[in-house]
Amino acid sequence: MxxxxxxxxxxxxxxxxxxxxxxxxxxxxxxxxxxxxxAAGGYVPGxxxxxxxxxxxxxxxxxNTMTLAPLGTLICLIVxxxxxxxxxxxxxxxxxxxxxxxxxxxxWTSILIRxxxxxxxxxxxxxxxxxxxxxxxxPRLINTxxxxxxGIVYGYLPLMVFPxxxxxxxxxxRLLEAASDLGAPPWRSFLQITLPMSMPGVATGxxxxxxxxxxxxxxxxxxxxxxxxxxxxxxVDLFLQSRNWPFGAAVAVSLVAVMLAxxxxxxxxxxxxAGSRDDVSLI
Amino acid sequence: xxxxxxxxxxxxxIPIGIIALFSFNAGRHASQFTGFSVQxxxxxxxxxxxMEALKTSLTVAFLSATLAxxxxxxxxxxxxxxxxxxxxxxxxxxxxxxxxxxxxxxxATLIALVTVFDWVNPLLASLWPGAEPPQLGLxxxxxxxxxxxFAMALVVIIVRxxxxxxxxxxxxxxxxxxxxxWGTFRQVTLPQIAPAVLxxxxxxxxxxxxxxxxxFFVAGPNTxxxxxxxxxxxxxxxxxxxxxxxxxxxxxxxxxxxxQGMLQxxxx
Amino acid sequence: MTDRNDQISRDTFxxxxxxxxxxxxxxRHFLGVTGLGAATAVLGSAMPGLRGAAWAQEGIGDRVVxxxxxxxxxxxxxxxxxxxxxxxVDMNVFxxxxxxxxxxxxxGSGWDVFVPTNYTISTYVAEGLIQPLDLSRIPNYxxxxxxxxxxxxxxxxxxxxxxxxxxxTTGFAVNTAMLNGAPKPVSWKEFWDMTMDAFxxxxxxxxxxxxxxxNALKYFGYSFNSVDPKELADAEKLLMDAKPHxxxxxxxxxxxxRSGDAWMSVCWTGDAKQLHNDMPEIEYVLGKEGGELWxxxxxxxxxxxxxxxxxxxxxxxxxxxxxxxxxxxxxxxVADKRVLALLPPEMLQDPIMFPAAELLSPLxxxxxxTLTDPNRAELMARFKAA
Numbered sequence: 001m002x003x004x005x006x007x008x009x010x011x012x013x014x015x016x017x018x019x020x021x022x023x024x025x026x027x028x029x030x031x032x033x034x035x036x037x038x039a040a041g042g043y044v045p046g047x048x049x050x051x052x053x054x055x056x057x058x059x060x061x062x063x064n065t066m067t068l069a070p071l072g073t074l075i076c077l078i079v080x081x082x083x084x085x086x087x088x089x090x091x092x093x094x095x096x097x098x099x100x101x102x103x104x105x106x107x108w109t110s111i112l113i114r115x116x117x118x119x120x121x122x123x124x125x126x127x128x129x130x131x132x133x134x135x136x137x138x139p140r141l142i143n144t145x146x147x148x149x150x151g152i153v154y155g156y157l158p159l160m161v162f163p164x165x166x167x168x169x170x171x172x173x174r175l176l177e178a179a180s181d182l183g184a185p186p187w188r189s190f191l192q193i194t195l196p197m198s199m200p201g202v203a204t205g206x207x208x209x210x211x212x213x214x215x216x217x218x219x220x221x222x223x224x225x226x227x228x229x230x231x232x233x234x235x236v237d238l239f240l241q242s243r244n245w246p247f248g249a250a251v252a253v254s255l256v257a258v259m260l261a262x263x264x265x266x267x268x269x270x271x272x273x274a275g276s277r278d279d280v281s282l283i
Numbered sequence: 284x285x286x287x288x289x290x291x292x293x294x295x296x297i298p299i300g301i302i303a304l305f306s307f308n309a310g311r312h313a314s315q316f317t318g319f320s321v322q323x324x325x326x327x328x329x330x331x332x333x334m335e336a337l338k339t340s341l342t343v344a345f346l347s348a349t350l351a352x353x354x355x356x357x358x359x360x361x362x363x364x365x366x367x368x369x370x371x372x373x374x375x376x377x378x379x380x381x382x383x384x385x386x387x388x389x390x391a392t393l394i395a396l397v398t399v400f401d402w403v404n405p406l407l408a409s410l411w412p413g414a415e416p417p418q419l420g421l422x423x424x425x426x427x428x429x430x431x432x433f434a435m436a437l438v439v440i441i442v443r444x445x446x447x448x449x450x451x452x453x454x455x456x457x458x459x460x461x462x463x464x465w466g467t468f469r470q471v472t473l474p475q476i477a478p479a480v481l482x483x484x485x486x487x488x489x490x491x492x493x494x495x496x497x498x499f500f501v502a503g504p505n506t507x508x509x510x511x512x513x514x515x516x517x518x519x520x521x522x523x524x525x526x527x528x529x530x531x532x533x534x535x536x537x538x539x540x541x542x543q544g545m546l547q548x549x550x551x
Numbered sequence: 552m553t554d555r556n557d558q559i560s561r562d563t564f565x566x567x568x569x570x571x572x573x574x575x576x577x578x579r580h581f582l583g584v585t586g587l588g589a590a591t592a593v594l595g596s597a598m599p600g601l602r603g604a605a606w607a608q609e610g611i612g613d614r615v616v617x618x619x620x621x622x623x624x625x626x627x628x629x630x631x632x633x634x635x636x637x638x639x640v641d642m643n644v645f646x647x648x649x650x651x652x653x654x655x656x657x658x659g660s661g662w663d664v665f666v667p668t669n670y671t672i673s674t675y676v677a678e679g680l681i682q683p684l685d686l687s688r689i690p691n692y693x694x695x696x697x698x699x700x701x702x703x704x705x706x707x708x709x710x711x712x713x714x715x716x717x718x719x720t721t722g723f724a725v726n727t728a729m730l731n732g733a734p735k736p737v738s739w740k741e742f743w744d745m746t747m748d749a750f751x752x753x754x755x756x757x758x759x760x761x762x763x764x765x766n767a768l769k770y771f772g773y774s775f776n777s778v779d780p781k782e783l784a785d786a787e788k789l790l791m792d793a794k795p796h797x798x799x800x801x802x803x804x805x806x807x808x809r810s811g812d813a814w815m816s817v818c819w820t821g822d823a824k825q826l827h828n829d830m831p832e833i834e835y836v837l838g839k840e841g842g843e844l845w846x847x848x849x850x851x852x853x854x855x856x857x858x859x860x861x862x863x864x865x866x867x868x869x870x871x872x873x874x875x876x877x878x879x880x881x882x883x884x885v886a887d888k889r890v891l892a893l894l895p896p897e898m899l900q901d902p903i904m905f906p907a908a909e910l911l912s913p914l915x916x917x918x919x920x921t922l923t924d925p926n927r928a929e930l931m932a933r934f935k936a937a
Contacts, residue, residue: 003364006361006464007361007364007365010357010358010360010361011357011358011361011362011365011369011373013353013354013357013358014354014355014357014358014373014435014439015358015372015373017354017428017431017432017435018373018376018377018380018432020428021392021428021429021431021432022376022379022380022383022388022432023376024395025388025391025392025394025395025396026379026383026391028391028394028395028398029387029390029391029394029395032394037925039923040652040656040674040677040678040922040923041652041653041656041923041928042656043394057929057933057936058933058936060936060937061936079291082284082287082288083287083288083291085284086284086285086287086288087288090284090285091288099288101539102292102295102296103295104539105532105535105536105539106295106296106299106532108489108531108532108535108536108539109299109528109531109532109535110493110495110508110509110512110528110531111493111495112495112509112512112513112516113302113512113524113527113528113531114298114299116302116512116516116524116528117298117299117301117302118298119516120301120305121297121298121301123807123810123812124807124810124811124812125810125811140752140753140798140812142812143798143799154294154295154298157291157295211382211384212384214384215383215384215385215386215387215496217386217496218495218496218513222516225798225799225800225801226758226799226800226801226935227794227797227799227800229935229936229937232384232386232496233935233936234932234935234936235386235387235390236386236499237932237935237936238932239390239393239500239653239657240650240653240654241647241649241650241653241758241928241931241932242649242760242928242929242931242932243649243652243653243656243928244925244928244929244932245394247929248390249390249394252386252387252390252391255384255387256382256383256384256387259382259383259384260379260382263382331613331614331639332639332641393657397657397658400658420658420659421657421658421659422659503658503659503660503661504616504659504660504661504662504856505661506641514643514644517621517644517646517803518621518642518644
């Protein structure tokens with residue numbers, strides 16, 4: 001068999017799959033986004049831009065997503081970095097594997113069940129009542145942006161810890177010894193050696209978390225009480241409640257466009273910053 | 284530093300502890316602990332809909348991970364020697380498949396399939412010789428294909444990285460020694476890429492087993508475990524949800540420990 | 552199922568039911584005391600054909616898929632149905648008629664029985680999503696014993712598509728312990744004003760355009776069903792102003808009201824009854840400006856995969872004895888005289904279930920146009936996304 005034929009056969013299943021389940025659906029979404037809503041919902045073919053002109057009415061959902069996704073990513077990073085640093089640099093060797101496994105284990109239950117735990121913890125009988133009992137008022141926590149951020153950090157922390165840990169682990173410890181021999185204080189060697197060397201892991205982790213957050217639906221739905229809307233929630237609402245498929249298609253197209261633009265810009269930035277792309281690859 | 288790590292572990296485990304604790308609640312409400320009981324485990328295991336949702340989830344995860352691993356590995360082997368426009372198509376499509384949020388994949392698949400079915404079903408009916416023509420609809424098939432899409436892109440990326448780092452001289456040597464391409468694949472290539480293939484399979488399986496949002500749109504009448512849990516939360520909170528969560532976590536933990544043990548034995 | 556629980560008096564039955572629902576007795580104890588367990592067991596052994604695989608193979612199948620509302624069915628009735636027929640009830644819960652319609656429109660819902668509200672049935676018929684009912688398969692449905700006002704919307708163009716399940720009102724529930732001496736609100740105006748003031752952060756509305764927009768329209772004294780653009784614009788302004796003050800937008804408000812997170816919520820009759828039974832400080836108010844009067848129906852989806860089980864379940868739920876047990880559980884009034892005759896007399900006097908005539912008279916039935924009006928759908932979606 002000629003190599004060309006063999007290659008074609010090897011690529012056939014994947015190519016057909018991508019065409020049928022990715023390209024075709026995305027084209028259909030694009031076509032739908034120019035149509036209009038039927039009398040009882042659904043889709044009426046047409047060509048108009050009104051769905052895109054109407055995007056302003058979902059501005060708040062885009063704004064929530066574009067603030068809480070980067071913010072959630074940043075908080076995840078701030079919380080995860082010291083832990084990853086501890087695991088890579090300070091943790092006793094014998095315990096390292098166990099401690100690492102303990103970070104992933106929560107990730108093995110569905111995010112649904114983990115968010116559900118926070119419904120209780122942040123609800124009136126959870127943390128607010130404990131605070132009340134010690135005389136610290138009775139704050140409302142559930143159904144607020146704060147609850148959503150907690151859910152995000154809880155849900156995605158392991159995804160951030162891992163890449164950062166890997167990049168710190170790979171760091172050549174002799175560099176740090178050399179720096180200290182040359183009289184550099186620890187904070188300087190951290191800022192000038194450790195931090196820059198861990199940037200690929202930081203970039204990978206941030207990208208992973210950020211991408212997942214841009215399409216998030218469950219955490220705002222469960223912990224936001226239908227009040228803190230992400231674009232994902234607006235999409236579910238348009239398809240499963242107000243039955244405006246064309247407008248929903250336009251929102252979906254816009255979400256993908258925004259994401260691809262941000263990711264492309266980010267990659268260009270990190271490529272310049274981190275030099276090598278090997279470690280920054282998404283997976 | 285150690286204190287900080289401890290605090291994070293508490294943050295990670297207190298909610299899980301609470302889920303597990305309330306799964307042993309005797310009362311019907313998940314929020315008031317009224318006594319110790321394992322009745323919710325019995326109820327959950329005896330609930331036919333939970334068991335069926337679990338079976339659906341496992342079937343879909345297994346099928347989509349298997350198909351994704353096979354198709355993805357095949358593509359990863361062929362892609363390095365692919366050039367030109369086809370290469371551009373594959374690179375772009377794989378990139379988009381990983382990047383596009385699950386919710387958009389779910390919605391796009393839903394409306395595309397509904398549109399296609401609306402068009403195909405009458406056609407099938409007019410061509411069908413028998414009285415009851417088959418009706419295409421959303422179901423396990425659409426779910427497997429939708430889950431597998433993202434999983435396949437993952438497998439391609441993971442395996443391709445491994446293929447790139449492979450020792451090509453071995454393959455050439457094998458060919459020079461007269462091995463068939465299939466023989467070369469089985470005896471030289473596969474052992475080298477096996478860890479990546481396995482990792483891709485496991486990731487794909489986990490992704491599908493955990494996914495809620497894609498299934499929410501394209502599962503049709505089928506209920507996966509996450510969909511069941513989501514509708515249980517809406518139906519009113521009972522310790523049954525806690526029992527499901529605790530069991531799923533316990534099983535994953537045991538699998539993890541077994542996998543770890545096997546890896547260490549192999550190394551030893 | 553025709554057992555009437557003759558073994559114990561109604562009062563004891565209710566008392567036991569309440570104890571059971573509060574979780575202070577086990578199900579076995581409850582079934583034992585009330586004789587339901589015995590009845591179920593006797594029924595099972597007297598008709599062995601009803602049990603086991605033989606029935607499941609030739610009978611109605613092993614399941615029936617139901618799409619219904621939160622806190623709306625007595626699980627014990629479903630257990631008895633499954634024990635008698637071999638078909639387990641797979642229940643899906645929805646928060647609005649729009650959500651049900653969207654799921655049916657997308658196709659592949661897999662539903663057998665669903666529970667539409669009066670104003671939606673003509674749309675389901677027009678969209679071809681609902682089956683005409685063969686009444687000969689629902690012997691328990693006796694049209695003459697139903698209050699026509701509540702049963703009629705199930706008939707479209709002379710064909711029966713849906714049979715009456717029960718009816719109710721949409722008012723609001725308020726936790727009077729949180730009023731701090733202020734008088735109990737009696738109007739929708741007060742509901743919205745309190746939401747934006749003393750009850751800020753503690754008030755809930757449904758994730759449902761009909762009631763949420765409808766009761767915002769009532770603030771201005773407009774019709775609950777208005778689709779007038781100017782009136783809707785007023786309602787939208789009110790909703791947007793109130794949004795930051797809401798605790799949540801969710802049609803399942805019982806958990807939040809019970810936990811004390813929410814103090815006030817737009818509320819249906821039965822939820823109010825259930826909440827009030829367990830927490831007497833939660834009271835039900837019908838806004839004096841009016842609001843919604845509704846009736847719910849049992850219907851079979853067009854592509855129902857288990858039509859035989861669907862008919863069996865509907866027939867079972869319309870059995871007056873079964874339906875009476877449903878009412879004791881959910882606290883919604885029914886339109887069926889035969890069921891009313893089985894209910895404890897004090898229930899028929901209950902002001903939540905059977906409000907005074909002057910409170911009922913300003914109420915409106917939902918209008919079909921609200922379901923399909925694109926402006927109302929988009930207003931609700933905008934409100935949630937805001």
